[in-house]
Amino acid sequence: MKQNRLFTLLLFILTFALGISQTTQETVDKIVSEGTSNSQLEVLAHELMDVVGPRLVGTPQMKHANDWAIEQFKKWEIDARMEEYGKWRGWERGITHVDLISPRVVTLNGMQLAWSPSTAKKGVTAETILIPEVTDSLAFQQWLPNAKGKIILVSMEQPTGRPDYNWEEFATPESFEKMKKDREEQTTAWNERIKKTGFSSRDINQAFEKAGAVGIIQSRWSNAFGANKIFSANTKTIPVIDLSLEDYGLLYRLTQSGEKPQLKVVAESKELGTVPTFNTIAEIKGTELPDEYIILSAHFDSWDGATGATDNGTGTITMMEAARILKKIYPNPKRTILIGLWGSEEQGLNGSRAFVEDHPKIVEGVQAVFNQDNGTGRVVNITGQGFLHAYDYIGKWLNAVPNDISKHIETSFPGSPAGGGSDYASFVAVGAPAFSLSSLSWSYWNYTWHTNLDTYDKIVFDDVRNNAILTAIMAYMASEHETKTSREKSILPINKRTGEQSTWPTQRSPERDGGKID
Numbered sequence: 001m002k003q004n005r006l007f008t009l010l011l012f013i014l015t016f017a018l019g020i021s022q023t024t025q026e027t028v029d030k031i032v033s034e035g036t037s038n039s040q041l042e043v044l045a046h047e048l049m050d051v052v053g054p055r056l057v058g059t060p061q062m063k064h065a066n067d068w069a070i071e072q073f074k075k076w077e078i079d080a081r082m083e084e085y086g087k088w089r090g091w092e093r094g095i096t097h098v099d100l101i102s103p104r105v106v107t108l109n110g111m112q113l114a115w116s117p118s119t120a121k122k123g124v125t126a127e128t129i130l131i132p133e134v135t136d137s138l139a140f141q142q143w144l145p146n147a148k149g150k151i152i153l154v155s156m157e158q159p160t161g162r163p164d165y166n167w168e169e170f171a172t173p174e175s176f177e178k179m180k181k182d183r184e185e186q187t188t189a190w191n192e193r194i195k196k197t198g199f200s201s202r203d204i205n206q207a208f209e210k211a212g213a214v215g216i217i218q219s220r221w222s223n224a225f226g227a228n229k230i231f232s233a234n235t236k237t238i239p240v241i242d243l244s245l246e247d248y249g250l251l252y253r254l255t256q257s258g259e260k261p262q263l264k265v266v267a268e269s270k271e272l273g274t275v276p277t278f279n280t281i282a283e284i285k286g287t288e289l290p291d292e293y294i295i296l297s298a299h300f301d302s303w304d305g306a307t308g309a310t311d312n313g314t315g316t317i318t319m320m321e322a323a324r325i326l327k328k329i330y331p332n333p334k335r336t337i338l339i340g341l342w343g344s345e346e347q348g349l350n351g352s353r354a355f356v357e358d359h360p361k362i363v364e365g366v367q368a369v370f371n372q373d374n375g376t377g378r379v380v381n382i383t384g385q386g387f388l389h390a391y392d393y394i395g396k397w398l399n400a401v402p403n404d405i406s407k408h409i410e411t412s413f414p415g416s417p418a419g420g421g422s423d424y425a426s427f428v429a430v431g432a433p434a435f436s437l438s439s440l441s442w443s444y445w446n447y448t449w450h451t452n453l454d455t456y457d458k459i460v461f462d463d464v465r466n467n468a469i470l471t472a473i474m475a476y477m478a479s480e481h482e483t484k485t486s487r488e489k490s491i492l493p494i495n496k497r498t499g500e501q502s503t504w505p506t507q508r509s510p511e512r513d514g515g516k517i518d
């Protein structure tokens with residue numbers, strides 16, 4: 001009994017010393033408990049990644065995702081709406097099937113790039129050829145008729161399918177050095193080969209298309225076992241296919257050695273004209289200061305080489321779960337809590353830039369924006385984004401976060417404002433205090449970012465749970481904060497490269513009618 005009282009007294013002194021009131025502590029505890037023992041993250045991840053799938057702007061799946069999110073929020077009795085902000089070229093992925101027919105039959109691992117034209121239903125079968133070695137652009141023009149009826153291999157063959165970390169672990173230092181040197185020389189020679197055609201790797205596909213080629217095969221390796229980056233095609237009528245490093249290498253070597261491989265490509269995508277694009281916005285109205293906003297921010301769209309699990313499925317479900325927890329534990333917030341699931345971040349922060357442009361009143365009322373968009377890892381870094389007094393409030397809010405979560409987080413203040421990278425930059429540009437909850441990498445850049453491997457199995461749920469709880473607590477603290485947060489900007493440092501003083505990033509308009517190939 002006595003000990004118990006002493007403990008209570010100590011706890012009281014401790015919380016007082018940290019400046020955290022008993023109500024605050026109670027609410028924080030409830031948030032932690034709800035986020036831990038009633039977590040909905042696995043269910044949300046399954047429905048979003050496995051059932052809805054990839055969320056490329058302009059696809060029916062993106063619209064499906066918008067509808068799904070609205071339905072989720074409604075289930076939790078959170079008001080939600082879709083805001084149309086523009087349009088995009090509509091397209092739907094279909095079956096891609098790539099088979100080597102001759103000299104032997106092999107089903108290859110590849111897929112159409114986003115917005116790639118389709119083939120006829122029965123596909124196209126043709127011989128593969130390499131980009132030729134020519135002396136100059138004139139020679140290339142003379143060679144070009146050879147592309148007619150062929151499938152062109154447009155990427156360099158990688159000398160190794162093992163990532164460098166694997167070489168570092170097992171190779172002798174000499175052979176690792178030799179491989180890197182050989183690869184460098186090979187890359188220089190390959191770039192030279194393309195340059196001599198008079199085209200760049202960006203526009204050479206169109207030259208082949210014009211010359212009557214029937215398909216383009218590339219392999220954009222992501223320097224990790226089995227991982228390729230899958231972006232968009234730039235042709236009008238012929239398909240562009242990405243093949244795995246392993247299968248591309250096979251095809252390349254067979255072509256080079258004169259085996260005249262025959263390849264069959266079936267690519268069944270559909271063009272859908274022009275379709276509207278949306279942001280999904282949910283809102284828990286503030287009771288005292290409804291015109292001031294805490295925005296929980298994550299882009300909802302993805303590339304479509306996989307299901308966008310870590311870019312940005314995890315950011316999305318973090319914000320949705322934080323909203324669910326807040327609605328349950330803190331249903332009458334002092335300020336309005338708004339959840340912004342942005343469209344078309346991948347094509348240039350389009351959804352968030354549109355939101356900032358279309359809602360100046362909300363932007364003016366921003367208390368804080370918390371954005372998460374660099375993978376599945378627990379949050380390890382928060383910077384003040386150049387706001388002079390960010391430490392005063394972010395520091396205070398972080399104080400309320402349990403040590404198991406905050407101990408991983410390094411902060412730097414005032415930091416410098418981000419000019420891009422993810423949606424918080426759209427808010428920073430107009431001087432609204434917006435912050436990135438920056439994650440531990442879990443090999444994000446090579447393995448999952450924009451690759452064919454960004455799938456459910458890569459999600460680290462305990463880290464995402466950590467982040468949802470962190471976000472809910474930060475939002476709660478920002479909502480309860482006594483004053484509106486300061487937007488005063490720090491004086492930015494001299495840029496070492498230019499010798500001039502850095503300037504604050506400026507607002508940019510979104511692409512509201514995008515995706516057309518001209």
Ligand SMILES: [Zn+2]
Pocket residue numbers: 299311312345373374422
């Ligand atoms: Zn992202």
